[in-house]
Amino acid sequence: MAEETTFTITELAREFGLTARAIRHYEDQGLITPRREGQQRVYSKRDRTRLRLTLRGKRLGFSLAEVKELINMYDTAPESSQLERLLAGLTQRRAALEQQREDIEAVLGEIDAYERQCREILAAAADTPKS
Numbered sequence: 001m002a003e004e005t006t007f008t009i010t011e012l013a014r015e016f017g018l019t020a021r022a023i024r025h026y027e028d029q030g031l032i033t034p035r036r037e038g039q040q041r042v043y044s045k046r047d048r049t050r051l052r053l054t055l056r057g058k059r060l061g062f063s064l065a066e067v068k069e070l071i072n073m074y075d076t077a078p079e080s081s082q083l084e085r086l087l088a089g090l091t092q093r094r095a096a097l098e099q100q101r102e103d104i105e106a107v108l109g110e111i112d113a114y115e116r117q118c119r120e121i122l123a124a125a126a127d128t129p130k131s
Helices: 009-016 020-028 045-059 064-076 079-127
Strands: 035-037 040-044
Touching: 009 020, 009 040, 009 045, 020 045, 040 045, 045 064, 064 079
Parallel strands: none
Antiparallel strands: 035 040
């Protein structure tokens, strides 16, 4: 039987650009479950994949609880259920981001207007002779 590929916390931290503390946090949250060899954590390919999925989920705006739920569905629910849950989450995230984009555009429009006003007032003041 071939030996399973394993990773140390340092290797995973380097690969994913994380601190060991962040990886331990994901372990505390139940997202990854390394085995122990003495005092050392030993991470499997499965842990590495779950870590990658966790980081992807965070980047997409999912909470760690949501990421955990989605990842755990892989082991317990039909693939279609996992995909439907992911799709629903993505739809919600898209709506929130689109709203944020609209809000940002509105604020940028206000900033443009205030900048114009300030420049006009400054230009008018510069053109007014001093008494």
